[in-house]
Amino acid sequence: MSSTLLKMQGITKSFFENKVLRNVNITLERGEILGLVGENGAGKSTLMNILFGLPIIFETGGFEGKIYLEDQEVRFTSPLQALDAGIGMVHQEFSLIPGFTAAENIVLNRESTMYNFLVEIFGERLATLDYPKIKSRATNAIGRLGLSLDPDMIVSEMPVGHKQFTEIAREIEKENTKLLVLDEPTAVLTESEAKILLDAMRRLASQGIGIIFISHRLQEVLEACDRIVVLRDGEITLEKKANETNLREVASAMVGRRIEGLTERTGEERAFTKPILTIEHLWVDMPGETVRDVNLEVYEGEILGIGGLAGQGKLGIANGIMGLFPAGGKVTFQGDELPLNNPAVPLKKGIGFVSEDRRGVGLILDEGIAFNIVFTAMQIHDAYLKTYLGGLVKWRNDQEIVKAAKQYIEMLAIRCVHENQKVKELSGGNQQKVCLARAFALDPKLLFVSEPTRGIDIGAKKLVLDMIYQRNRQHGTTIVVTSSELEEMRAICDRIAIVHEGKIAGILPASSDSSEFGLLLMGAKASNEEGVISVG
Incomplete structure (x- = not known):
């Protein structure tokens, strides 16, 4: 029998028009530990979902390529x-039953039972659970991991x-487990627990x-x-033995791509x-994006990433400052402390926000x-309104609203039928431009923009990024x-701060080598803003 346990050949997968895997080839030997790494969205989860036969793969058109398990196509x-x-x-994400013990979860749906006379009458459904054997099986499985875990402890x-x-x-x-996929198993573990897990992996x-x-x-x-194996944008960019590579090479393979069509601006250093x-x-x-202890300075006139x-x-940083999620700490804007947990305050102070x-x-779809475009400016600054009786009566200035809308439609190249077309009828890229126009209409002193290019095509991405860049250069x-x-x-920022585990891991000039950012993304720390990096 061949020593090759798994072979995935030519795996290609598209979700509608978005190709997420391109001709991926992976092999795994018996007793081998293969590290699969890449940024979020690189295609790792999709590749494993294909291997595991998850329904989402076949509900979206299936995949191309072949999979062999022990030399048999599957x-x-x-x-x-x-x-x-x-x-x-x-x-x-855990898939345990909170009210069950560790042992009961370990043998779930494969419980050991023992005979009783009711089985003869009503069938196997009334067989009695053999708790001593269940506990013994669970204890043996825990023992294979080489750790101390009480099989009788309730999961909750x-x-x-x-x-x-x-x-x-x-x-x-x-009994028949021969291949184990571990998706971010150490993400929730302490350093000592992670070491135990890595030892357990080697033992298995x-x-x-x-x-x-x-x-x-x-x-x-x-x-x-x-x-x-490193995946980037659905393709393998590096495959090496672990003892023949290093952190910097792997990090560079993960993030070192260039985005076609974007203006190169990183050579411009501003102080x-x-x-x-x-x-x-x-x-x-903020659920899923918890901020734990962020300390950061944003300089007037810069674009900070x-x-x-x-x-x-x-x-979570922008969402917390803008009052959309519970927040604490101290935020100072233009020398004055900014109260948190009140969405109206930052807007009135001159801070704009484009949400992810x-x-x-x-x-408002x-x-x-x-x-x-004008809604927030009307609410916060009484813009685009006619006032009567000393401000007691306010009325929409439709002429000014239409004028402003047409200006932003032209400026941002928003593709639409007319200025009153419902935004739910627009493409994702054009919806994003409307969000930018709304923020620009506030004429903010500081603007938070979150995930400005998420879900839009490359052409729209360039326009959106160009508008952010021009807003900074032309309006300050x-x-x-x-x-x-x-x-x-x-391509557009002066400096970039990398967040890891709810804290700032480091801040680097945007012109720094991509591998340095890759190290920070993985949890290395920059000891200063000039790019000195240490791992720990």
Whole structure:
């Protein structure tokens, strides 16, 4: 029998017109630990979903390519088929039953039973659970991981690290498990727990189990894995033995792309000395984007980028300052402390905001383009209104509204039938331009723009980024761009701050080498703004 456990050949996948995997080829040997790394959106999860037969793959047109498991071609159309074939997968989100014990979760749906006379009458459904055997099986599975975990502990009472180990124990307790996919298993673990897990992975590999280890913690990947595969934009950009590469090479392979069509501006170095916004010990309780302790200065007249992987807290900074989620700490704007948790205050002070959720927060979908553009300015600054009786009576100035809307439609090249067309009828790129127009209409001194190019095509991306750049250069507006697209920020920003685990990992000039940003994304720390990086 061949030593090759898994072979994925020519895997190509599109979600409608968006191609997320392009001719990906991966092999995994028995007892090998393969590190699969890449930025969010690189295609890692889609590749594993194809392997595991998740329904979303076939509901969106299936995939191209072939998969071989132990030299036999397979094409799983449900996770149950993958499980039966010996593939176990531990997802980022826990799938445990809170009220059950660790042992009960580990053997769930495969419980040991013992005979009683009711079985003869009513069938196997009334067989009695054999709790001593269930506990014994769970204890053996936990033992294979080499850790101390009480099989009788209720899941709801467990620390998060024990829940992760329970998930893994459940997969390896299955008799036929030969391939294990671990998706970010150390993300919720402490440093000591992560070390135990990495040791457990090596122990399982020595027993012949092949492991695909997906992680953003590059140092762990280099330490634990035999081989590393880097995905970027759906393609493999690096495949090497772990002992033949290093952090910088892997980080560069992850983020070192160029975005076609964008104007190169990173050669322009500008100096700034006067802070316009100072953030001290900011915390924000934004689900999925928690900010824990951010300290940051934004200089008047600059474009500052805020980057980071999904879930690390980068989006929470602007949302917290703008009062959309509970926040604490101290924020000073133009020398005055800015009260938090009141959305009207920052707007009145001269801070604008373009949300990452343009349909849920940024737009009134059933209203026209013109009304969407002027709405916030009308509310906050009484702009585009006629006043009577000393301001006691206010009325919409439709002539000024139409005039302003036409100006922004022309300026931002918003493709529409007319200025009163409902924004829900526009494309994603044109909706984003309306969001920018609304922010520009406030004439803000400082503008937060979150994920400005998410979900729009390359042509619209260039226009949106050009407008952000021109707003800064022509009007002097200080702009903070929060984005998952590092290269887009490098094209327009002066400095870029990287957020990791709710804190600023480091700040670098936008002209810095992409590998330095890659290291920060993975949790390395910059000791100063000149780019000295240490790992830890």
